[in-house]
Amino acid sequence: xxxxxxxxxxxxxxxxxxxxxxxxxxxxxxxxxxxxxxxxxxxxxxxxxxxxxxxxxxxxxxxxxxxxxxxxxxxx
Amino acid sequence: xxxxxxxxxxxxxxxxxxxxxxxxxxxxxxxxxxxxxxxxxxxxxxxxxxxxxxxxxxxxxxxxxxxxxxxxxxxxxxxxxxxxxxxxxxxxxxxxxxxxxxxxxxxxxxxxxxxxxxxxxxxxxxxxxxxxxxxxxxxxxxxxxxxxxxxxxxxxxxxxxxxxxxxxxxxxxxxxxxxxxxxxxxxxxxxxxxxxxxxxxxxxxxxxxxxxxxxxxxxxxxxxxxxxxxxxxxxxxxxx
Numbered sequence: 001x002x003x004x005x006x007x008x009x010x011x012x013x014x015x016x017x018x019x020x021x022x023x024x025x026x027x028x029x030x031x032x033x034x035x036x037x038x039x040x041x042x043x044x045x046x047x048x049x050x051x052x053x054x055x056x057x058x059x060x061x062x063x064x065x066x067x068x069x070x071x072x073x074x075x076x
Numbered sequence: 077x078x079x080x081x082x083x084x085x086x087x088x089x090x091x092x093x094x095x096x097x098x099x100x101x102x103x104x105x106x107x108x109x110x111x112x113x114x115x116x117x118x119x120x121x122x123x124x125x126x127x128x129x130x131x132x133x134x135x136x137x138x139x140x141x142x143x144x145x146x147x148x149x150x151x152x153x154x155x156x157x158x159x160x161x162x163x164x165x166x167x168x169x170x171x172x173x174x175x176x177x178x179x180x181x182x183x184x185x186x187x188x189x190x191x192x193x194x195x196x197x198x199x200x201x202x203x204x205x206x207x208x209x210x211x212x213x214x215x216x217x218x219x220x221x222x223x224x225x226x227x228x229x230x231x232x233x234x235x236x237x238x239x240x241x242x243x244x245x246x247x248x249x250x251x252x253x254x255x256x257x258x259x260x261x262x263x264x265x266x267x268x269x270x271x272x273x274x275x276x277x278x279x280x281x282x283x284x285x286x287x288x289x290x291x292x293x294x295x296x297x298x299x300x301x302x303x304x305x306x307x308x309x310x311x312x313x314x315x316x
Contacts, residue, residue: 015202039242039243039246042195045196046199049196050149050200
């Protein structure tokens, strides 16, 4: 799951011409650490949904990598 | 190029679908019923028109029925035409909450939820797509008995203006087509006298051409309008 998530996050960063990242920590905050804005988060949601069939924003905002993983585990 | 068109069974929606099919688009059409005219279109373009029977008063099912089952979440979407609408016409002092809610579901809530998922699919496929929403001259001119209907279209215009700002950096455009009175079922409740009065208020003194509105929608979906977003395009015979 980590590798897939890292790939998705880097696709979103790359689409906005932002620098990509080489590793992902559970504590990483999307806005503060990864550099996402609200449009990037929207694209992230869509790409995760296409991959895992889960809308991670369905039940409110998520801020960290750990929170996304928790939502994915819940639906698994 | 895949375009979603709502209200394809008759009137303007049917003409929009036909115009787009003639240009080589794939059309994903949505309507409650299948009319003879729609059946004819389905037979004429069996490869490029897809149709689902769906009631747009059920906005909660849009994701599952329209996007997951009918279109498929992995199908790239290049355009959305929010055309379907219902008219609840009465004077303000007779406003009925149930009728008002039913109209808002079809005219406002569903277009917003359809736009939500269309934009999502544009993001997934990196598509600079185009959203076109059908508005009405009643928003700008005002007619007796149309206050509540016009309020739904005014809501759609405000929504379109704001999403054009929100998603412009992704190349996604959103525009409204402000149509004057056409000879469709939507205006069939009007008497000839009422219609004549409405047409006298236009520069061209007649009903608006359905084809002219359909061609403008075609233009707004195409790259020819690549620098147009957040606009209301009036196709109203010059209403005064």
